Amino acid sequence: MDVAFLGNLLLVVDTGSMAEAARRVGVTPAAIAQQMQALERELGVTLFVRAGRTVIPTEAGHRVIERARGLVADFADLKANALEGEAAGELRIGTITTALLSLLPDTLANFAHAFPRAKVLIRAGTSMELYDTLQRGDLDAAICLHPPFALPKAYDWHLLREEPLVVLAPARLAKADPHELLRREPFIRYDRSLGGGKQADQYLRAARIVPHELFELNALMAIAMMVDRGLGVSLVPDIVSPMTAALSVARLPLPVPTEARRFGVVWQRASPRWRLIRGLLECADDAVASSAVTAKKKR
Helix, strand or coil, X not given: CCHHHHHHHHHHHHHCCHHHHHHHHCCCHHHHHHHHHHHHHHHCCCCXXXXXXXXXXXXXXXXXXXXXXXXXXXXXXHHHHHCXXXXXXXXXXXXXXXXXXXHHHHHHHHHHHHCCEEEEEEEECCHHHHHHHHHCCCCCEEEEECCCCCCCCCEEEEEEEEECEXXXXXXXXXXXXXHHHHHHXXXXXXXXXXXXXXXXXXXXXXXXXXXXXXXXXCCHHHHHHHXXXXXXXXXXXXXXXXXXXXXXXXXXXXXXXXXXXXXXXXEECCCCCHHHHHHHHHHHHHHHHHHHHHHHHHC
């Protein structure tokens, strides 16, 4: 039995779709379907039933999935132990979209240079999705926001950046009063279901500002581009990304200080891939420092 097939079985379960599982591992949906059929033939049971575009595990499938998680994790640990002392192995990283479009490319460039024999698998998701996946043992580290609760002792956290709320406005409004802009200009809201969006909403309520809301979306890069196009202003965490560096956008600090959004890396303390995780942390720190210097020069 191919352990990789079991790993893809878990991915099908976690995403609810063979097509999505195929997209994440870079193969065709037909290839994933063939792997699932091979597992069913070998095990002698039906693992899934289809419900529209999604797949639902059968009772036998649930039993197999429960054991498969342990087998996949044990194999990964075995591989890591076999490579102990070597700058090699597989590192499974989860990341929020903001990091994927800002910090991660430079971090991975540094990491690939420092660990040329390491293989990196990347999964995107929200911070809470990534934390849940880390708890299941399907990730080695997650680049995300600090959870809104105390981390269990089995986990460790490394802060990369603190991102206070700022008003994003077209560059021509750089000298305007931030609160006046939020009251007067069309408003592009950051999704209130996300941590940064909730924080922005709380600030607006506390300041008794009722903006003229036109849009609400969950993509910070897209919001910055919309501001650049003159569609309005926004209240968002102060991110740094090469994708926004060329935009004609001003970042205006708020007159009332706010708690910064904490952005970093979380992992299990006892991870057998600690050497690669430590290398990832060092590369991420270097990328953050470099982006901070570049951003300072451009402001």
